[in-house]
Amino acid sequence: MTSMKIKENKSFFLMQFGDTPKLRVLDFLIGFHFFDYPLTEIARESNVSYNSLKAFFPYFIQSGIVVKTRKVGKSDYFKLNLENNFVKNIIKLDWSLTKNVVLGNEKGNFSLVETHYSPN
Numbered sequence: 001m002t003s004m005k006i007k008e009n010k011s012f013f014l015m016q017f018g019d020t021p022k023l024r025v026l027d028f029l030i031g032f033h034f035f036d037y038p039l040t041e042i043a044r045e046s047n048v049s050y051n052s053l054k055a056f057f058p059y060f061i062q063s064g065i066v067v068k069t070r071k072v073g074k075s076d077y078f079k080l081n082l083e084n085n086f087v088k089n090i091i092k093l094d095w096s097l098t099k100n101v102v103l104g105n106e107k108g109n110f111s112l113v114e115t116h117y118s119p120n
């Protein structure tokens with residue numbers, strides 16, 4: 001049985017937009033957009049179950065967010081499609097979030113706020 005690893009520090013991207021399986025996969029692929037990975041590795045490194053990944057990954061392929069780069073044995077390898085306008089913009093957004101947090105929020109019009117539900 002494989003155990004899911006716990007990610008200690010969330011990225012600025014996940015802190016801003018939420019921590020969902022789809023966003024975790026996008027966050028991982030954005031962080032390593034120069035490399036390609038098989039689905040098992042994408043699932044493990046994104047801390048998403050393989051079955052969850054298999055449920056939505058075909059949409060990522062169909063919409064052009066990811067592309068198949070090669071086949072090694074029985075495994076297909078995928079990476080972000082850097083030619084896709086959505087992907088280009090989401091990478092820019094990720095860098096913008098990071099720069100605004102690291103350099104201060106002098107020019108940015110948004111803040112990183114993590115809201116917590118309190119029943120009281």
